[in-house]
Amino acid sequence: MSARTDPPPPLTAEHVTVRFAGLTALDDVSFTVAPGTVHALIGPNGAGKSTCFNVLSGLYRPASGSVRLGARDLTRLAPHRIAALGVARTFQNIVTTQGTVADNLMLGRHALTRAGFAASALRLPRAVREQRAHLAEARRIADLTGLGGLFDTPVALLSYGDRKRVELARALCLEPRVLLLDEPVAGMNAAERARTTEVVRDVRAELGLSVVLVEHDMGLVMRLADEVTVLDFGRRIAHGTPDEVRRDPEVLRAYLGTDTPGEDAA
């Protein structure tokens, strides 16, 4: 995946409402992820952040409202269609435990493979060429995410932080225009968190994509985000730059009794 010069299309959630058996998990929520920016979704536990992510990636269908990537309506599409249109996500919990780093990244490339299964199995020249190109691309992404030296290492032998980064690299292998990161530093120690922060920054700069970030680590949010949308009880209560939301009285009220959105809160 070479660095693209055309900016990613804006990702827009408009008046999104999600209900679970009487509970309104998202209530008329709107925001736009501007091209090439890092947009954080924050809020206390149960605010609706994961629900929002699941709507953006197609796992949940909203009761009303819409999600668009540029002019393209994503609202009723299946998750794999949304991924194919350029919106890839990571999951909060590590799912990768088998194979090498290379194997896992090649799985990420699978959706982009054009040569058919039979051609690949028979090792026809076109399939071999394509496989080689995918491997080179997977290696480039491994380098970009700090996994270059671990390319042939079994994932089971990696540290927790490195395994979380395999998940990020796997999502990048889909060549997304928008990357949805679900708590990318959850459970990491301070050094791993700092490393991942750098990786996200590098990836955004190098690949020119937009990033949507759900994260409880306020230090990371304040350092990385260009814009922040704050949810509380399913409603959008604030929106702005990290500095603006940090000083917003509604935000301080929402976080009181949980954590205050200052630099050090984790």
Ligand SMILES: Nc1ncnc2c1ncn2[C@@H]1O[C@H](COP(=O)(O)OP(=O)(O)OP(=O)(O)O)[C@@H](O)[C@H]1O
């Ligand atoms: N599948 C579901 N079925 C029923 N209720 C759900 C479901 N998913 C989420 N909820 C409820 O919707 C509300 C929003 O939950 P959500 O997980 O989106 O919040 P969150 O901001 O991601 O919280 P956390 O920070 O704890 O992960 C909560 O009250 C939650 O209990």
